[in-house]
Amino acid sequence: MSFVQTLQEPKYWLLGIAAGLMTINITLMWKYAPVDVVGTSLLFWGGAAFLIWERYESFKLQSGPISSILGVAIVALILLKSATLNSYDIFLRLSPFMSGIGLGLIASGIKGLKQYWQELFILGFMSISTGLLLRIFDISPLTAKFSALILWYLGFPVTRQGIYVNLPTGSIEVYSGCSGYSAILQLLGLSILFLFMFPTTRKQKIYIPLAAIILGFIVNGIRVALMAFLVAYSNKESFEYWHYGDGSLIFSMFGVFLLGLFCWFFILRNEPENLKIDP
Template identity: 55%
Template sequence: MHRLKLVKELRIWLLGIAAGLMALHISLIWHIESTDFLGTSVLFWIAVSSLIWKKHQTLYLESSVFSSFLGISIVAWVLLKSARIDSYDPFLRLSPFVSALGLGLLASGIKGLKQYWQEIVLLGFLVIPPSLILALIDFTSLTAKFSVFLLWYLGFNVYRQDLNVILPTGIIEIGHGCSGVTAIVQLLGLAFIFLVMFPTNRGEKILVPVVAAVLAFTVNAARIVLLAILSAFSNHEAFNYWHGGDGSLIFSVISVLIFGFFCRFLLLRDEPEQQKSGEV
């Protein structure tokens, strides 16, 4: 009876610490006004919380003195480091992953960390900055080339000069912010969440991230095409709206919705197969 009481108290303490770390992380991102990263972080925290809730009754909660000390030290380091952040800091990408490790050690020790491998792997995805992908693949140039192709296909007299998309009456330059890398990382994150949370076969594990990347790239290119057309017609107000205002978020929502329908289609398609295997 006494042990059950201790376990319940431990669960409450762990829940409080976890909720505090999540709230701190989200509030810091909100403070620096990073809309894309905020949305991605919230989705990942929701996914992790859902996974923990599904198995909270079966979790092994017992930690050694060393593991508890290490876990508390990690959590304390995250709190101290976070208290000094007043602008964008790469630590904001690392802190969820580190926090998960600290909480895992505090809750279940080193041996029990394997219970949380899904959650730790998910939060590890947030560590990857879009700039790293941009350094590996020149999406800026690819976006410029593909946008020019789309405009040409639509019948516009267009050509490209380096990163400039040039129409007879307007020109736009494709910067890093318009490369689509942020959108690609966002959809790849959703794909990663989907693959971790739902059973998929080997082919789907390859197909889902490929569809996510291609979809995000294509939707962003469509946005560039729209911006080029608006620039050609000298519609500066509409250009500013679709470039940096709420209009840019609309394209993100469109890509997320399309990808959501795709994932839903996969789940519905796999249901009959799972039912047949269950009957057998």
């Protein structure tokens, strides 16, 4: 196929637009968003791109003029808003889902959006923020209680008052950013990606996300317990490293490792059986 013929293929135009929107969003995330949000963004964008690549030959690319105009308008709105951003904004979380809707309308119209439900679900999952979940149910007191329990089992003279974990020489406040929702959302999103990419049974579709939620809460609780220990018995530099620096990423990687180990032990090791049970 010549270069001119390639340019005449709609799918290549769609690919170029998608790559551009993804690059813009990731660049802005990298510049303005917290580190954990950046990692989650890369993970979900990559997962959606992988699913598209696996199934692109089965998509029906047929759209009408109204759907195409609406899709172009959404893409234009994303580009205009992205050009004016100079700080972190909730739009950065909404942008991937909006991009998926806009591209889907251009490619296949309103009726054809159902072809991309998996990719849209993944990109839409990125829109969920910890602030929204905290308004529904604040788990910070539970996190503080669990972290205090860890320290108590380790033999430290710890007490708890609401969201405060107290040691004789220092205390910490388990505020919204340390509640655990960020770690839970990251692992839950990873579990959803896993369910879309690998064959699983009905029971596995339930307990894999459940395991992700539990692991996210436990790993974050261990991290908060470490923060309390560092405040009470260490120096400020150590606390900042594990709280804000690269140390915080270690806990994120540890959570992903545990979930991956869980999925490998219970799912991938028996993949041939899963194919027979729930193809």
